[in-house]
Amino acid sequence: MKRHIEIMDTTLRDGEQTSGVSFSASEKLTIAQLLLTELKVDRIEIASARVSDGEFQAVKKITEWAAIHGYLNKVEVLTFVDGGTSVDWMISSGAKVMNLLTKGSLNHLKHQLKKSPEQHFSEIAESIHLAVSKGLEVNVYLEDWSNGMRNSKEYVIDYLDFIQHLPIKRILLPDTLGVLIPSEVAVFISELVQRYPKIHFDFHAHNDYDLGTANALEAVRNGVHGLHLTVNGMGERAGNAPLASVIAVLNDYQKDVSTSVCEKSLYSVSKLVETFSGFRIPANKPVVGENVFTQTAGIHADGDKKNNLYHNDLMPERFGRERKYALGKTSGKANIANNLAQLGIQLSDQDLKKVTQRIIELGDRKEVVTQNDLPYIISDVLDSSAIEERVQVLNYVLTHSKDLRPSVTLKISIDGEYFEEHAQGDGQYDAFMKALLIIFEKNGKILPQLKDYAVRIPPGGDSDALCETIITWAHGDRELITRGLDSDQTVSAIKATQKMLNLI
Secondary structure, three states: OOEEOEEEEOOOOOHHHOOOOOOOHHHHHHHHHHHHHOOOOOEEEEEEOOOOHHHHHHHHHHHHHHHHHOOHHHEEEEEEOOOOHHHHHHHHHOOOEEEEEEEOOHHHHHHHHOOOHHHHHHHHHHHHHHHHHOOOEEEEEEEOHHHHHHHOHHHHHHHHHHHOOOOOOEEEEEOOOOOOOHHHHHHHHHHHHHHOOOOOEEEEOEOOOOOHHHHHHHHHHOOOOEEEEEHHHOOOOOOEOEHHHHHHHHHHHOOOEEOOOOHHHHHHHHHHHHHHHOOOOOOOOOOOOOOOOEEOOHHHHHHHOOOOOOOOOOOHHHHOOOOEEOEOOOOHHHHHHHHHHHHOOOOOHHHHHHHHHHHHHHHHOOOOEOHHHHHHHHHHHHOOOOOOOOEEEEEEEEEOOOOOOOEEEEEEEEOOEEEEEEEEOOOHHHHHHHHHHHHHHHOOOOOOEEEEEEEEOOOOOOOOOOEEEEEEEEEOOEEEEEEEEEOOHHHHHHHHHHHHHHHO
16 A cells, blocks of 8 residues: 655645745635546645635635635644634634644744743644634644754654644644755655644745755655655745655656646746746756746757657656647758748758758847747748748738727738727737737637737846737637837737738
């Protein structure tokens, strides 16, 4: 029998402490629903008690939904030793599981609370008994536990000796400042698990030294019963141990344990949280980053065709993703041939060499080249008609005035037929897209959905610098990436859009 490791996701509580991030009540509800129903984590920590009225309303929305669907015992809230104020807040919000924050190091106790261990223990016991008498389930955090084990272990042991006899369900052990290294995690966790075999211990890793995933793995190897993780590694400072990375590591390197998390949902939930939070995922972030299943070097693309020489166990299909082959100065013919094959285009060896040389030149100029640029490059290099300009943006007038909505008057041709439309929007490009949408709907056509919009100018560029706009579109089950280049940002976006229109 594999040992089950409980996964508690704290994106909505600890993750929301990421600088500049604040979820709305509806966003919190959506994320909570996906975490429990799609990702299938065991528990979620959704808020801190007493923070704000907005937080209270968000918790009420989640607990109401959870109560209807049988998830209420999986929803947890951080609370405080405050004479019962947090308990009252919990009851009013409809939450049933409280994670009581207490001091796990003598340093924190002396300098923050300025109390003796006896005083603190007594107040903790009162809070726990009050909560249980009101029908709440209690878990207990030992804040700064990692430094407590390093510098005041006797205090930690005295505390655990005391609290093990109280009516609690779990002890939560946070590396609050992200200071532990894996060897310390192994020693500290194994010592407590052996000393207190009847206590359920959770480990809560932070990532200040980029060791969150390694520390989580070491905690599991040494007997911990649960882990606290966040989507995209969100959290204070350098963040928390990232959910996707830890799950992948456990599944591949700790075969004697299991989790309930659905790997295939990791990427989609990650992208949703990225959208709601505005917290961008680095392109090279393991499992969920845009580049992690993309081969760039030509030798790697060639090796993939020869017995998958450059594959490891992190296959993209596990996470609902697919392998891609990037285009740039290191691509080589094999990489470019793979992309052409996906587009259904075949070239002679001589023509392939010409296209490869042009892509290398573009890469040397630091230009982004995507699979969807290939037909244009082929047309340019081979003087062919690989891309047919069936849609042309002929004329447009863009207006932007103070206290008036931006607007556009647009004229385009589709297969030689002319269309003109006027629209307003939240910005000039939004107005352009709304006018375009009207034209397409009148012609019974569907526009792809804009998924991502990125703008960049060369480093050190001035206000007149060329601007590159890269837009990602969802078109049925396909993803298109097009780019436009112009000194005006809106015009470069329009050029990228015209490319998309001809590709579809």
